[in-house]
Amino acid sequence: MITTQIPAFLADLEARFNEAMISNDVARIAACTTEDWLLVTPEAGPVPRSRILEVVGSGRLTHATMTKLATHAAVVGDMAWVTGRGQNTGTFDGAPIQADEYITDVYRRVGDTWLCMLTHLTPAR
Template sequence: MNTTSHADIPDFLMELEDAFNKAMISNDVEQISRCITDDWILVTPEAGPVPRSRILGVIASGLLTHATMTKVATHACVAGDVAWITGRGQNTGTFNGAPMAADEYITDIYRRVDGQWRCMLTHLTPAHTSQQSAA
């Protein structure tokens, strides 16, 4: 197992994250689907675990859109056919027609499936500003 700091995040993980971000801001369900496993789960503070089908359905309907999405990776680990990467991310878009913006810590867990790395879990945690205290 290899745990890394931000200075030595494996290039392939950064490329996966970049592709995932581009897919999300494309708002194209087919493009997003190529980045995630069939059993992908998104864990949010608002809704808890949300299955792939629900997120893709909301994106396909236009209720959720992303205009920007960035992540600065700080930690990563590769262990055989599983890898994770954690960092701070920001995104903008709309939800139910209203503008939205998020600043959060994001962990993506990838699994190699048939030689291709796919995200199997995305976990979001809101980032606290200096005026907020952590629990």
Template structure:
């Protein structure tokens, strides 16, 4: 598969992941990730999915918009590194929030589908 087709394929996968996160529905998000998925960000460090889901359940975090433009995809056997730029809005602890970030998602092929293993966020320098 050429680079343009890879980017299109993973843009679709990322769009589905983003839609799941915006639902704030843990069951929907779990369809896109592995059971050991983690989030890595500059403020919280390595955040296990259990902690991420607990924050969602408590209503401390919710997303209202989320988009990512896939810029780079590299595949190594059954692992894909997907890097792009994303923006999201929502609330954190009842206060409005918005983010503009460089995002790298690590995917693992499971049968015929790609599931996210790790999401790494880096704020875009203003």
């Protein structure tokens, strides 16, 4: 069932993921994602986890701020998703970047933890 009442554990996961991204620490980001995590962006389409971690690890991509206001969520067995509106700032290849977008994160329970397996970004108009 889709709900606008975001379960606390999903809100915590989203906060942890945001904090990992603004840390620009590859190990922290990796700890929030599955091995097969995919980031779908309007600019590049599907980008595998290995590529994102490589670009962050090299310093080519940094995040200074990242916020997300979750508005919808669902939990079905070992799968969950959260959709909301997010903003972030940072740099790419030394140039400032900022985004205002709708974000959907899909999580999968792996053992006793939940990891993000898909992040889909859509620009807010």
